[in-house]
Amino acid sequence: MQIGSVKLANQVISAPMAGVTDRAFRILARENGCGLVVTEMVSDLALIFANPKTLRMLDFRNEQSPLSVQIFGSDPETMGKAAAIVVERGANIVDINMGCPTPKIVKNGEGSA
Ligand SMILES: Cc1cc2nc3c(=O)[nH]c(=O)nc-3n(C[C@H](O)[C@H](O)[C@H](O)COP(=O)(O)O)c2cc1C
Numbered sequence: 883m884q885i886g887s888v889k890l891a892n893q894v895i896s897a898p899m900a901g902v903t904d905r906a907f908r909i910l911a912r913e914n915g916c917g918l919v920v921t922e923m924v925s926d927l928a929l930i931f932a933n934p935k936t937l938r939m940l941d942f943r944n945e946q947s948p949l950s951v952q953i954f955g956s957d958p959e960t961m962g963k964a965a966a967i968v969v970e971r972g973a974n975i976v977d978i979n980m981g982c983p984t985p986k987i988v989k990n991g992e993g994s995a
Contacts, residue, residue: 883917888948888974892917898952898977905941912946919949923979926955926964942972950975954982956991 883890896903896911898920903911908919921939928936942949951973955961965976982993989995 885918885975888918890917890948894918896920898923898950898979900982904939905945908945908949918975919945920977921949921951923952923954923982924964924968926953926957926960929953929964929967930960940968940971940973947972948974950977952977952979954979954987954992956995 883893892915894916895918896908896916900922903920903922908921911919924936924939925933940951949972951968951971953961953964953968953976955964961978968976979993982988984993987993987995
Protein backbone atom coordinates (compact mmCIF):
# COMPACT_ATOMS: atom_id res chain seq x y z
CA MET A 883 0.00 0.00 0.00
CA GLN A 884 1.20 3.52 -0.77
CA ILE A 885 -0.11 6.87 0.51
CA GLY A 886 1.32 9.66 -1.65
CA SER A 887 5.04 8.92 -1.75
CA VAL A 888 4.96 6.88 1.51
CA LYS A 889 5.17 3.10 1.03
CA LEU A 890 3.65 0.97 3.80
CA ALA A 891 4.81 -2.56 4.63
CA ASN A 892 1.20 -3.71 4.87
CA GLN A 893 -2.35 -2.41 5.09
CA VAL A 894 -2.63 -2.45 8.88
CA ILE A 895 -3.03 1.16 10.04
CA SER A 896 -3.55 2.22 13.63
CA ALA A 897 -6.48 4.58 14.25
CA PRO A 898 -5.41 7.86 15.86
CA MET A 899 -6.70 7.86 19.45
CA ALA A 900 -6.27 10.76 21.88
CA GLY A 901 -4.98 9.46 25.20
CA VAL A 902 -4.07 6.08 23.67
CA THR A 903 -1.71 6.24 20.67
CA ASP A 904 1.26 7.63 22.57
CA ARG A 905 4.90 6.67 22.02
CA ALA A 906 4.67 3.39 24.00
CA PHE A 907 1.52 2.35 22.12
CA ARG A 908 3.08 3.18 18.74
CA ILE A 909 6.27 1.23 19.47
CA LEU A 910 4.27 -1.85 20.58
CA ALA A 911 1.97 -1.55 17.55
CA ARG A 912 4.97 -1.43 15.19
CA GLU A 913 6.67 -4.33 16.96
CA ASN A 914 3.49 -6.32 16.41
CA GLY A 915 3.36 -5.63 12.69
CA CYS A 916 1.37 -2.43 12.26
CA GLY A 917 2.23 -0.87 8.87
CA LEU A 918 1.48 2.72 9.88
CA VAL A 919 1.06 4.33 13.29
CA VAL A 920 -0.53 7.69 14.02
CA THR A 921 -0.02 10.07 16.94
CA GLU A 922 -2.71 11.38 19.21
CA MET A 923 -4.29 14.57 17.84
CA VAL A 924 -2.07 17.60 18.34
CA SER A 925 -3.25 21.22 18.46
CA ASP A 926 -1.91 23.52 15.74
CA LEU A 927 -1.64 26.49 18.13
CA ALA A 928 0.09 24.43 20.83
CA LEU A 929 2.69 23.45 18.20
CA ILE A 930 3.19 27.03 17.08
CA PHE A 931 3.59 28.21 20.70
CA ALA A 932 5.92 25.23 21.38
CA ASN A 933 3.87 23.95 24.32
CA PRO A 934 6.24 21.51 26.12
CA LYS A 935 3.55 18.85 26.72
CA THR A 936 2.56 18.99 23.04
CA LEU A 937 6.16 18.77 21.85
CA ARG A 938 6.59 15.63 24.01
CA MET A 939 3.84 14.07 21.87
CA LEU A 940 6.23 14.45 18.93
CA ASP A 941 9.09 12.52 20.53
CA PHE A 942 9.83 9.87 17.90
CA ARG A 943 13.16 8.57 19.29
CA ASN A 944 13.67 4.86 18.41
CA GLU A 945 10.47 4.79 16.41
CA GLN A 946 10.31 3.31 12.92
CA SER A 947 9.02 5.23 9.92
CA PRO A 948 6.53 5.77 8.48
CA LEU A 949 4.85 7.94 11.08
CA SER A 950 1.65 9.91 10.67
CA VAL A 951 0.92 12.93 12.88
CA GLN A 952 -2.63 14.13 13.36
CA ILE A 953 -3.17 17.86 13.82
CA PHE A 954 -6.32 19.82 14.60
CA GLY A 955 -7.27 23.47 14.37
CA SER A 956 -9.64 25.85 12.63
CA ASP A 957 -7.49 28.34 10.74
CA PRO A 958 -5.86 27.28 7.44
CA GLU A 959 -2.86 29.53 8.07
CA THR A 960 -2.00 28.13 11.52
CA MET A 961 -2.78 24.59 10.30
CA GLY A 962 -0.27 25.12 7.48
CA LYS A 963 2.37 26.31 9.94
CA ALA A 964 1.65 23.34 12.23
CA ALA A 965 1.95 20.92 9.28
CA ALA A 966 5.40 22.34 8.47
CA ILE A 967 6.45 21.92 12.13
CA VAL A 968 5.40 18.27 12.33
CA VAL A 969 7.11 17.42 9.04
CA GLU A 970 10.30 19.07 10.33
CA ARG A 971 10.00 16.88 13.46
CA GLY A 972 9.73 13.65 11.51
CA ALA A 973 6.15 13.16 10.26
CA ASN A 974 5.95 11.29 6.96
CA ILE A 975 2.20 11.90 6.73
CA VAL A 976 0.13 14.79 8.10
CA ASP A 977 -3.40 13.71 9.07
CA ILE A 978 -5.97 16.46 9.64
CA ASN A 979 -8.61 15.72 12.27
CA MET A 980 -12.00 16.37 10.69
CA GLY A 981 -14.01 14.00 12.85
CA CYS A 982 -13.63 14.78 16.55
CA PRO A 983 -17.13 15.41 17.98
CA THR A 984 -16.00 16.48 21.49
CA PRO A 985 -17.84 19.73 22.41
CA LYS A 986 -14.69 21.51 23.66
CA ILE A 987 -13.09 20.95 20.21
CA VAL A 988 -16.19 21.60 18.08
CA LYS A 989 -17.00 24.89 19.87
CA ASN A 990 -13.64 26.23 18.65
CA GLY A 991 -14.48 25.37 15.01
CA GLU A 992 -12.09 22.39 15.11
CA GLY A 993 -12.49 18.63 14.49
CA SER A 994 -15.89 17.72 13.05
CA ALA A 995 -16.84 21.42 12.88
C1 LIG B 1 -10.34 6.67 23.02
C2 LIG B 1 -10.48 7.12 21.59
C3 LIG B 1 -9.81 8.25 21.16
C4 LIG B 1 -9.92 8.68 19.84
N1 LIG B 1 -9.20 9.76 19.43
C5 LIG B 1 -9.20 10.10 18.12
C6 LIG B 1 -8.37 11.12 17.65
O1 LIG B 1 -7.60 11.77 18.39
N2 LIG B 1 -8.42 11.41 16.32
C7 LIG B 1 -9.25 10.73 15.44
O2 LIG B 1 -9.24 11.04 14.23
N3 LIG B 1 -10.04 9.76 15.87
C8 LIG B 1 -10.03 9.42 17.19
N4 LIG B 1 -10.80 8.39 17.60
C9 LIG B 1 -11.60 7.64 16.61
C10 LIG B 1 -10.82 6.41 16.13
O3 LIG B 1 -9.64 6.80 15.44
C11 LIG B 1 -11.67 5.55 15.16
O4 LIG B 1 -12.00 6.27 14.02
C12 LIG B 1 -12.95 5.11 15.81
O5 LIG B 1 -12.68 4.45 17.02
C13 LIG B 1 -13.74 4.16 14.85
O6 LIG B 1 -12.96 3.05 14.52
P1 LIG B 1 -13.49 1.56 14.81
O7 LIG B 1 -14.74 1.44 14.00
O8 LIG B 1 -12.38 0.67 14.32
O9 LIG B 1 -13.71 1.50 16.29
C14 LIG B 1 -10.74 7.96 18.92
C15 LIG B 1 -11.42 6.83 19.37
C16 LIG B 1 -11.30 6.40 20.67
C17 LIG B 1 -12.04 5.15 21.08
